[in-house]
Amino acid sequence: MLEIINLGKTFQNKKVLDNINFKVEKGEFFGLLGSNGAGKTTIIRLISTLLLPSKGKIRLDGQEISRNSVELKQKITTVTQEYTLRGDMTVTEIMEYQGRLYKIPKDQRRKATKELLTFCGLMTHRKKRVRELSGGMKRKLMLCRALLPKPELVLLDEPTVGLDPFSRRQMWDLISGLNRQGMTFILTTHYMEEAQLLCNRIALIDEGCLLEIAPPLEMIKRLGVIAVDVATAAGIKREFFQNKELAIAYAANLNDPFTLRETNLEDVFIKRLGRGID
């Protein structure tokens, strides 16, 4: 569905993305993980044409995307990292504006607005202006707005930042349900639990370069499915093992307190991006 070919971006002679290549298939939930400033948001902004590439191409369904690709852009919506809502509009007006921008027929946009706002608990706030909403409400509204046109591809740039745990799980239910119905998602997040739960495949990005693409479980297996955290005098030391038996054998010889647990994506992230504590 989406093809990123040799994508590069330079800001004032500083390379922030270099030679990025990957494909996202229809119906996939694809994650972009990396530390702050790795280039994840730049990729999202390039796909949504908010930025234009310094080199390379982005293709959707075989056609190159540009700012004037009206038909291609009809298929994509974005939830950006920052709030991108007009403060003077009400919740309903934000949805109405989105429906009009995406040429959704009146009946359809009103029906979808009601359904989405009800699901996200914003229906009772529909007459409030955006500037009166809390951060979490704004975040929910941005997701509702992105889902209104029923796009084929949704770009989610840290969509659940600022949401309480209950609302976050509510959002996960909503987007994973839509993904099961065939909607494609590209997600950037710093919540590893979120990425592990939602994503079919994950791309690790570091300093503008693509390190690896794999399903989260495969990344975890490669590192070792069992982790042993040892509380040493110098701090926490962490070792990974391919099975429980090996981990137990290692732990049996330890003099320091330890914890045995399943490895998670956060371990992979820390290990792969070279910012481990051991």
Added chain:
Amino acid sequence: MAILTVLWEKWIEFKHEWFKITVTAMISPILYLITFGIGMGMDKMVDGHPYLEFLIPGIIALTTMNASFNAIGMSLNVQRLYERSFDNVLASPTPLGQYIIGQMIGGSLRGLYAGCLILGISFLFGAAIHVNVIFFVVMLINGMAFSALGVMAAIISKTHADISRFSTFVILPMTFIGNTFFSLTGLPVILKMLVQLLPLTYASSLLRQLSYGEGVDWLSLAVLVAYTVVFMLIALLRINRSKNL
């Protein structure tokens, strides 16, 4: 059609802020009318007409200019750099040409609204000026020119302060020297040439001639339309080509 969507957005903006918009549009022109029209020039004649009748078309021209420029330039600047809501428009399937034309029409309607308010107040001041359909058409075209300039300025600006600077260096001087408060007849040649480079000069001249009951100066109208097209094309080019909007 995306133009209608932009007009709807401008209508919502107006609906929420109509009182502030109305008051803001009237303050400066009323002060100009009082200061220059009543305070300084009630008994003067310019080009064979009472100064107040000379002044009012100029004030209407500068009012439509300011209202249109602010409605688009300031608003789009805030949407682009502060609220970032312009990102959502840019990512949407809205044809950018239609978006700019929509902004221009929306801005010119705001200019027309402000101009009509001043026209009404001018009649209260006892001004005897002729108004016909072309008078309103000129107000609309003037509004479109400065709305297009507003889009251009908002897209070029890198900070909030830039749009204020643009206003200070471009709009404010035009307010005073764009054939608004004094006749061009006695001006030194170089200053006259400079004034004739300004789009507002042509809008003021057109409105003044119409208000005197004279015909349309087609050349001035053509120049004003040309400025509108040039500003629109620069804005479109910039919005299409800018790698980091």
